[in-house]
Amino acid sequence: MYPIVERRELGKHVVLLRIRAPRIARKQKAGQFVIVRVHDHGERIPLTIAGSDADTITLVIQAIGKTTKLLCALSTGDTILDVVGPLGKPSEVHRYGTVVVIGGGVGTAIAYPTARAMKEAGNEVISIIGGRSRELVILEDEVRAVSNELIVTTDDGSHGRRGLVTNALQEMIDAGRKIDLVLAIGPIPMMKAVAETTRPHGIKTVVSLNPIMVDGTGMCGGCRVLVNGKSQFACVDGPEFDAHQVDFGVLVQRNAMYHHTEKEALRAFDHDPVPDLARAGHVCRLTEQYPEAGSR
Amino acid sequence: MPEQPAHERNQNFLEVNLGLGTEIAKQEALRCLECASPACVEGCPVGVQVKEFVSLILQNRYAEAAAKIREDNVLPAVTGRVCPQEDQCEGACVMGKKFSPLAIGYLERFVADYEQQTGTVNLPQNASPTGKRVAIVGSGPAGLSAAGDLVQKGHAVTVFEALHEIGGVLIYGIPEFRLPKDIVRREVDNLRKMGVEFQTNVVIGQTVTVDELFHEEGYHAVLVATGAGLPQFLNIPGEHLCGVYSANEFLTRVNLMKAYKFPEYDEPVYDCRGKNVAVVGGGNTAMDSIRSALRLGAANAFLVYRRSEAEMPARKEEIKHAKEEGVQFLTLTNPVAFNGDEKGWLKSARCRKMELGPADESGRRRPVPIAGSDYDLPLDMVIIAVGTSGNPLVQSTTPDLKTRPGSYIEADPATLKTSKRGVFAAGDIVTGGATVILAMGAGRKAAKAINEYLTTGVW
Ligand SMILES: Cc1cc2nc3c(=O)[nH]c(=O)nc-3n(C[C@H](O)[C@H](O)[C@H](O)COP(=O)(O)OP(=O)(O)OC[C@H]3O[C@@H](n4cnc5c(N)ncnc54)[C@H](O)[C@@H]3O)c2cc1C
Ligand SMILES: Cc1cc2nc3c(=O)[nH]c(=O)nc-3n(C[C@H](O)[C@H](O)[C@H](O)COP(=O)(O)OP(=O)(O)OC[C@H]3O[C@@H](n4cnc5c(N)ncnc54)[C@H](O)[C@@H]3O)c2cc1C
Ligand code: SF4
Ligand code: SF4
Ligand code: FES
Numbered sequence: 001m002y003p004i005v006e007r008r009e010l011g012k013h014v015v016l017l018r019i020r021a022p023r024i025a026r027k028q029k030a031g032q033f034v035i036v037r038v039h040d041h042g043e044r045i046p047l048t049i050a051g052s053d054a055d056t057i058t059l060v061i062q063a064i065g066k067t068t069k070l071l072c073a074l075s076t077g078d079t080i081l082d083v084v085g086p087l088g089k090p091s092e093v094h095r096y097g098t099v100v101v102i103g104g105g106v107g108t109a110i111a112y113p114t115a116r117a118m119k120e121a122g123n124e125v126i127s128i129i130g131g132r133s134r135e136l137v138i139l140e141d142e143v144r145a146v147s148n149e150l151i152v153t154t155d156d157g158s159h160g161r162r163g164l165v166t167n168a169l170q171e172m173i174d175a176g177r178k179i180d181l182v183l184a185i186g187p188i189p190m191m192k193a194v195a196e197t198t199r200p201h202g203i204k205t206v207v208s209l210n211p212i213m214v215d216g217t218g219m220c221g222g223c224r225v226l227v228n229g230k231s232q233f234a235c236v237d238g239p240e241f242d243a244h245q246v247d248f249g250v251l252v253q254r255n256a257m258y259h260h261t262e263k264e265a266l267r268a269f270d271h272d273p274v275p276d277l278a279r280a281g282h283v284c285r286l287t288e289q290y291p292e293a294g295s296r
Numbered sequence: 297m298p299e300q301p302a303h304e305r306n307q308n309f310l311e312v313n314l315g316l317g318t319e320i321a322k323q324e325a326l327r328c329l330e331c332a333s334p335a336c337v338e339g340c341p342v343g344v345q346v347k348e349f350v351s352l353i354l355q356n357r358y359a360e361a362a363a364k365i366r367e368d369n370v371l372p373a374v375t376g377r378v379c380p381q382e383d384q385c386e387g388a389c390v391m392g393k394k395f396s397p398l399a400i401g402y403l404e405r406f407v408a409d410y411e412q413q414t415g416t417v418n419l420p421q422n423a424s425p426t427g428k429r430v431a432i433v434g435s436g437p438a439g440l441s442a443a444g445d446l447v448q449k450g451h452a453v454t455v456f457e458a459l460h461e462i463g464g465v466l467i468y469g470i471p472e473f474r475l476p477k478d479i480v481r482r483e484v485d486n487l488r489k490m491g492v493e494f495q496t497n498v499v500i501g502q503t504v505t506v507d508e509l510f511h512e513e514g515y516h517a518v519l520v521a522t523g524a525g526l527p528q529f530l531n532i533p534g535e536h537l538c539g540v541y542s543a544n545e546f547l548t549r550v551n552l553m554k555a556y557k558f559p560e561y562d563e564p565v566y567d568c569r570g571k572n573v574a575v576v577g578g579g580n581t582a583m584d585s586i587r588s589a590l591r592l593g594a595a596n597a598f599l600v601y602r603r604s605e606a607e608m609p610a611r612k613e614e615i616k617h618a619k620e621e622g623v624q625f626l627t628l629t630n631p632v633a634f635n636g637d638e639k640g641w642l643k644s645a646r647c648r649k650m651e652l653g654p655a656d657e658s659g660r661r662r663p664v665p666i667a668g669s670d671y672d673l674p675l676d677m678v679i680i681a682v683g684t685s686g687n688p689l690v691q692s693t694t695p696d697l698k699t700r701p702g703s704y705i706e707a708d709p710a711t712l713k714t715s716k717r718g719v720f721a722a723g724d725i726v727t728g729g730a731t732v733i734l735a736m737g738a739g740r741k742a743a744k745a746i747n748e749y750l751t752t753g754v755w
C-alpha cells in the first residue's frame with residue numbers, strides 16, 4: 001500500500017499527488033516512470049515520476065479516462081494498492097550546450113524533471129510550455145526556476161503568446177539561435193510537429209512516447225513502438241526515443257485500440273464513482289462530517 | 297477424469313477437469329503394479345515417490361500420500377494438473393507398454409486437492425534461525441520451491457516479484473480453466489506461514505540491483521529465478537496492427553488482470569465476441585491463448601502451426617481439449633504477413649503452406665515452404681505464441697553475471713552457481729522456456745547449493 005501524503009490541483013483536470021514510496025524515491029532518475037494500480041479491480045497505468053524527496057515521489061496526473069479520473073479524485077490519506085518502479089531508462093542528461101525543453105499540457109510535468117537535470121548538468125535551458133488555454137498551462141513557476149528562459153504559449157492567446165509551441169520553436173530556429181538538443185513531451189500531434197520542425201535543420205530531437213502498457217518490464221510487448229523501422233519496447237528500451245525515427249502513425253493507431261472499452265469504463269465511473277473510491281479506501285469527508293449524508 | 301462438457305466449458309473460465317472422486321481414485325490406484333524398481337520415478341524430473349504415495353491412497357491415507365509427494369515436490373496440486381505426464385512419469389510407467397499407463401497426474405492432483413480441501417496440510421518444521429538472509433528474484437515455480445527449502449533450513453528468505461501478484465507463469469500465464477488461481481494462492485499462503493517474506497512490485501535491476509541486495513540490504517545469497525518472459529515476435533510485416541498480441545500480453549490481460557471479467561475489472565482486452573481469432577504456435581502457451589479466446593466468445597478459433605500435430609510441444613490433453621472445444625487446427629501453415637485496414641486494424645493473415653523436410657537440430661522434421669501456396673485467412677485478432685527469451689533486466693545491471701545468447705544466465709548444471717559469487721540462477725532463465733516441474737527441480741537444487749554455501753562459506 002502506498003499512501004498519498006499530498007494532493008494539489010495544478011490546473012483544470014490536472015492533479016499533483018505525492019506518494020510514499022521510499023525505494024522508488026531513492027532510485028528514480030529524470031525520465032523514468034512508475035506503473036500504478038489503484039485497487040484490486042483496477043488496471044495498471046504508467047505515470048512519469050515528476051520529482052522525489054527522501055521517501056516520496058511526485059506524480060502529476062491529467063484526468064482523461066477512468067483510472068486517471070479516479071486518481072485525481074483521491075485525497076491525502078487515501079492509498080494506492082500498487083506502485084512499481086522506477087521503470088524505463090532515465091533521460092540521457094549530458095552537457096549538450098543549449099537545450100530546448102518543450103512541454104505540452106501534462107507533458108510539462110513529464111519534461112520538468114529532465115529540464116531541471118539538464119540545467120544542473122550545465123546546459124543553457126530554454127523552456128517552451130503550452131496548452132490550449134490558460135488553465136491548461138501547468139507548473140509555470142517551477143519550470144521558470146530551472147530555465148534560463150521560459151516561453152509560454154496558448155492556442156487561444158489567453159495566456160503568454162498566442163499560438164503553438166512549434167511556432168515559438170520555429171521562430172528561434174529562424175532567428176538563427178544555436179540549438180543543440182530539443183526535448184519534446186506532450187500530445188502525439190505536438191511531438192510529431194516538433195519532429196517535423198527540427199528535422200530539416202538536423203537538430204537532435206528526443207520525445208517521450210506514451211504507448212499503452214501493462215507490466216512495464218518488457219514481458220508483454222504491448223508497448224511496442226516502431227523506431228527506425230524496428231520494434232522497440234517503450235517500457236524498457238525507452239520511453240525516450242529519437243523523434244526523427246519514430247513512426248508516430250503507428251503509435252496513434254495502437255493507442256486507439258481500446259477506445260470502445262475505455263468509453264464504457266468511463267461512463268460507468270462517471271455514473272457512480274463510489275465503488276471505485278471505496279476500493280481505494282477513500283473516505284468521503286462529507287460522510288465523515290455528516291454521517292446521515294452517506295445513508296441517504 | 298470427469299470433465300465439463302466441451303460445449304459448456306468453452307463458454308466459461310471454470311476448471312475443465314473436475315477431479316477424481318475417492319472411488320475412482322482408489323480403483324485407479326489399484327492398477328499400479330508396485331514395481332520393484334519403478335520406472336515412473338525415473339521418469340519424474342524430481343523423482344516423486346509414486347509407488348509409495350499410490351500405496352498410501354489404497355490405505356485411505358490421503359494426507360500422508362500428499363506429504364509423501366511433498367518430500368520431492370512442493371506444489372503437487374499444480375504439477376498434478378500441468379505436468380506433461382505423457383513425457384515424464386506416465387510416459388515411463390511400465391503399464392503403458394500394453395495398456396494405458398497409471399494416471400499418476402490425476403492421482404497426484406487427487407491427494408493434493410484432498411489435502412487442500414480438508415485443510416490437513418502438514419507444514420514441515422523450520423530449523424533454528426541461521427542468521428543468513430537469502431533474496432530470491434522472481435516468484436515462479438523455481439523461486440517458490442527454493443524459498444520453501446531454504447526457509448526450512450532456518451534461513452531468512454525474501455522473494456521479490458516485479459508484478460503485483462506472486463506465482464510467475466502460474467498466475468499470469470496458465471489460465472484459470474486449467475489451473476485455478478486459488479490453488480496457487482493457497483500454496484503461496486503455506487509458504488508465508490512457513491515464514492517466507494514476499495515483496496511484490498519490486499523489479500530487481502530497476503528498483504534495487506543485485507549488488508545493492510548484497511551491500512545495502514544485507515543479503516548473503518541471491519537466487520535469480522526470473523523466468524523466460526520476453527515475448528518473441530515473428531518479425532513479419534504488419535505486427536504493429538491493432539489486434540496483434542503476444543501471448544504474454546493477451547494472457548496477462550486475461551489472467552493476471554482478469555480482463556475476462558471486464559467491466560467488473562478495469563483492464564480491457566480485445567472483444568473477441570463473434571470474431572475470427574488465430575494463435576500462431578503449437579505449445580501450451582498457444583493452446584492456453586486460443587482456448588481463452590474461445591471462452592471470450594470468438595466465432596472461429598484457429599491454431600496456426602508450421603509443423604504437423606505430431607511435433608506439437610503442447611501436452612496431449614491440451615491438444616485433445618482444444619479440439620473438443622472447437623479450435624480449428626491449421627497445421628503445416630505459417631503466416632508470412634499480416635494485413636490491416638486503413639485504421640490500422642488487422643484484417644487477415646497471409647498464410648503459406650508448409651511440408652516436412654528432414655529433421656533439424658531439435659530432432660523434429662523441419663518445415664519447408666511450398667511455393668505458390670499463399671492464401672489469406674480473414675482474421676480480426678491474432679496471438680503470437682512462438683516462444684520467449686530471458687528478461688535481461690537483472691543481467692544488464694549485473695555486469696559480472698555471465699550470460700548466453702537469448703539473455704539466459706550461465707549456471708553450473710550441478711550447483712546452479714553463476715559466474716558471480718553468492719549469486720545462483722534456476723528455472724527458465726537458465727534453461728529457456730521449459731516446464732513447471734523442471735523449474736521446481738532446479739529451484740530445489742539451487743536451494744541445496746545455497747544452503748551449502750551459506751553454511752560452509754565456500755564458493
Ligand atoms: C511512459 C508513460 C508515462 C506517462 N506519464 C504520464 C503522466 O505523468 N501523467 C499523465 O497524466 N499521464 C501519463 N501517461 C499517460 C497515462 O498513462 C494515460 O493517460 C492513462 O493510462 C489513461 O488511463 P485512463 O484509464 O485514465 O484513460 P483511458 O480512457 O483508459 O485511456 C485514455 C487514453 O490513454 C491511453 N492509455 C490507456 N490505458 C493505458 C495504459 N495502460 N498505458 C498507457 N496508456 C494508456 C490510451 O491512449 C487511451 O486512449 C504516461 C504514459 C506513458 C506510457
Ligand atoms: C501460457 C503458458 C502455459 C504453460 N503451460 C505449462 C504446462 O502446462 N505445464 C508445464 O509444465 N509448464 C508449462 N509452462 C511452462 C512453465 O510455466 C515455466 O517453465 C515455468 O513457470 C518456469 O518457472 P520459473 O520459476 O523459471 O519462471 P516464471 O514462472 O516465468 O516466473 C518468473 C517470475 O519472475 C518475475 N521476474 C522477472 N524478472 C524480474 C525482476 N527483474 N525482478 C523481479 N521479478 C522478476 C516474473 O514477473 C515472474 O513472476 C507454461 C508456460 C506458459 C507461458
Ligand atoms: S511431479 Fe509431474 S512428472 Fe513427477 S510424478 Fe508428479 S505429475 Fe508426474
Ligand atoms: S511404473 Fe507404473 S506400475 Fe510401476 S510403480 Fe510406477 S506407476 Fe506403478
Ligand atoms: S509494457 Fe509490457 S513490455 Fe512494455
